[in-house]
Amino acid sequence: xxxxxxxxxxxxxxxxxxxxxxxxxxxxxxxxxxxxxxxxxxxxxxxxxxxxxxxxxxxxxxxxxxxxxxxxxxxxxxxxxxxxxxxxxxxxxxxxxxxxxxxxxxxxxxxxxxxxxxxxxxxxxxxxxxxxxxxxxxxxxxxxxxxxxxxxxxxxxxxxxxxxxxxxxxxxxxxxxxxxxxxxxxxxxxxxxxxxxxxxxxxxxxxxxxxxxxxxxxxxxxxxxxxxxxxxxxxxxxxxxxxxxxxxxxxxxxxxxxxxxxxxxxxxxxxxxxxxxxxxxxxxxxxxxxxxxxxxxxxxxxxxxxxxxxxxxxxxxxxxxxxxxxxxxxxxxxxxxxxxxx
Numbered sequence: 001x002x003x004x005x006x007x008x009x010x011x012x013x014x015x016x017x018x019x020x021x022x023x024x025x026x027x028x029x030x031x032x033x034x035x036x037x038x039x040x041x042x043x044x045x046x047x048x049x050x051x052x053x054x055x056x057x058x059x060x061x062x063x064x065x066x067x068x069x070x071x072x073x074x075x076x077x078x079x080x081x082x083x084x085x086x087x088x089x090x091x092x093x094x095x096x097x098x099x100x101x102x103x104x105x106x107x108x109x110x111x112x113x114x115x116x117x118x119x120x121x122x123x124x125x126x127x128x129x130x131x132x133x134x135x136x137x138x139x140x141x142x143x144x145x146x147x148x149x150x151x152x153x154x155x156x157x158x159x160x161x162x163x164x165x166x167x168x169x170x171x172x173x174x175x176x177x178x179x180x181x182x183x184x185x186x187x188x189x190x191x192x193x194x195x196x197x198x199x200x201x202x203x204x205x206x207x208x209x210x211x212x213x214x215x216x217x218x219x220x221x222x223x224x225x226x227x228x229x230x231x232x233x234x235x236x237x238x239x240x241x242x243x244x245x246x247x248x249x250x251x252x253x254x255x256x257x258x259x260x261x262x263x264x265x266x267x268x269x270x271x272x273x274x275x276x277x278x279x280x281x282x283x284x285x286x287x288x289x290x291x292x293x294x295x296x297x298x299x300x301x302x303x304x305x306x307x308x309x310x311x312x313x314x315x316x317x318x319x320x321x322x323x324x325x326x327x328x329x330x331x332x333x334x335x336x337x338x339x340x341x342x
Contacts, residue, residue, distance in 0.1 A: 027249045032065040035088035037076035038192065040069040042216060043275035047268040048092065048238070051259060058255045063248075065090075076191035080239065084138040089244040091139075093237045096173025097191065103316040104131045105144075107324075107331050108235035109175040110313060111306045112342055114146060115230060117273035118266055119340030121145035124235050125265035127334040131327075132237075135320075139239040142256075143265035147210045148276035149230030153223040154206035155199070159292055161305035170195055170207040172234045179309045192217055199223060208232060212279025226283060228291040229299060230342060238268070 034052055036045055045067070052065040074082045076097060083091040095102040096109055105128060114120040125144040132141035150172060152158060158167075165184030171177035177187040188204040190197075192213070198204045199222040207219060208231065214220040238260075245256060284291050294302070314324035335341035 027059070027062040027252055030059075030063045030244070030248055030252060032063065032089040032244065033073070033087075034065050034067045034090045035073045035079060035082060036067070036069045036092045037071045037074075037079060038069065038092070039216065042069070043212070043272040044092070044268075045069050047271055048090075051238075051264065051268055052090075055255055055259050058258065059252055063252055063255060071193065076193065080136075080139065083239045083241050086241045086243055089241045090142070091239055093239055094173070094234060095237060096175060096234060099174030099177065100316065102135055103313070103320055104128075104135050104322060104327055105235060105237070106173070106175045106313055106316070107328055108144075108146065109173040109232060110310055110328075111176070111179055111232045112230070112303055113332075114149060114233040114335060115340050115342045117146055117148040117233070117269055117276065119338040120149075120233060120335065121269040121273075122262050122266045123334040123338035123340050124331070125262045126338070127331045128237075129262075130330070131322075136237070136239065138242070140242050140245050140260075142238045142240050142260035143262065143268070144235055144237045145265045145269040146233040146235045147269075148212075148273045149233050150208055150210035150276075151227045151229060151231045152206055152208055153214060153219065153227075154225045155223055156205065157225045157290065157292060158206065158227060159294070160298060161302050164206075167205045168203065170198060170204045172208040172232065175309060175313060176208050176232055178312050179306050182308045182312075183305060195219060196222060210234075210276040210279070211283060212276035214279060214283060220283060220286070220289070224289050226289065226291055227294065228280075228284075229294050231302075 032052065034048060036048055038044060049067055055063050056065065073088050076094065079091040079093045080095065082088040095105050108124045124146055128144045158164060161183050164180065167185045168188050169180045169185045170188050170190050171180050180187050188198060195207055196218045199207060199219065207223065209219060245253060283289050317324040317327055332341065
C-alpha cells in the first residue's frame with residue numbers, strides 16, 4: 001500500500017516534534033538565583049519575577065528560579081561582581097555605583113537627555129548592545145533599562161545651579177557626582193537603601209532620586225523641596241553569570257536569549273515607570289512639600305552649568321579607545337527613534 005504525500009508530511013512533522021520533545025526532556029534542570037538589591041515591595045521586583053516565570057514556561061519547566069530581594073545575597077554595590085563570580089546567576093546592577101568602571105554606559109546617565117522610562121529603556125538597551133560585550137565582558141549582558149526621570153530633592157530650597165555650592169549631595173551615579181562637583185557641591189556616597197539615614201543624620205543635604213522611590217525608601221520624610229523637571233535617569237543592567245549560561249543546553253540558551261531583548265527591557269521597566277511617575281503626583285499634593293518650578297532661563301542656566309560633565313565623560317571614554325562623539329550621537333539617535341529624547 002502506498003502512503004500519500006500528505007500522510008508522509010504528517011509523519012515527518014510528528015517525528016520532528018517527538019525529537020524536539022525528547023531533546024527538551026533531556027535538558028538538565030537549571031535553578032537560577034536572581035538577586036535584586038531593592039526592597040521586596042519595590043515595583044521592579046514583580047517584573048523580574050515575571051521575566052523568570054516566562055523563562056520557566058518557555059523551557060517547559062527545566063529552568064526554574066529563586067528570587068532574593070533586599071540585598072540578601074550581597075550589597076547593591078557588589079551585584080556586578082556577584083554575577084561575575086556566580087554568587088548570583090542573574091543580578092540587577094547599577095553600574096554608576098562604581099565610578100570609572102563602565103565609562104561608555106555612563107553616557108546614559110548624563111543630565112537632561114531622557115524624557116521617559118519606557119521608550120528610554122528601549123533606547124538605552126538598543127544603543128548599548130553594540131558596546132556591552134566588550135565593556136561588561138565578565139558577565140552575559142541581558143538588557144539595560146532606566147528608571148523614570150529623577151530630580152534633585154533637598155532639605156533647603158534649590159532653584160539655580162549656584163545654590164548647590166557648599167551642599168552635600170548623595171548622587172545617583174558617578175556621572176551625577178561629577179555634576180555635583182562641577183556645581184561646587186560635595187558628594188556623599190551611599191546606596192539607595194542607606195540614603196534616608198544619611199539625610200536624617202545631616203551627612204547629606206540633598207539627593208538625586210526618582211519620584212516614587214522617595215516614599216518607598218522613606219526619603220520623603222527628610223526632604224521637602226523638589227526641582228520639578230526631568231534632570232537625569234539612572235541606567236541599570238540585568239546581567240547573567242557566564243558560567244551558569246554555559247552549563248545550559250542549546251535549547252535552554254535559546255530561551256535565555258529570547259528573554260534578553262530590547263522588548264523585554266521595556267516590558268520589565270514599565271510597571272516601575274508607572275510607579276515612579278505616580279510618585280511625582282503624590283509628592284506634589286503632599287502638605288509640607290514644595291515643587292520648585294524652573295523658568296526657561298533657569299533651566300538654561302542648569303544646562304550650561306552641567307556642560308563640563310559631558311566633557312569629563314568624553315575624556316574618560318577616549319581612554320577606552322572609543323570615540324565619545326560617536327558614542328553619544330548613537331545614544332541620541334536611539335533616544336529619538338524611541339521617542340524618549342528631551
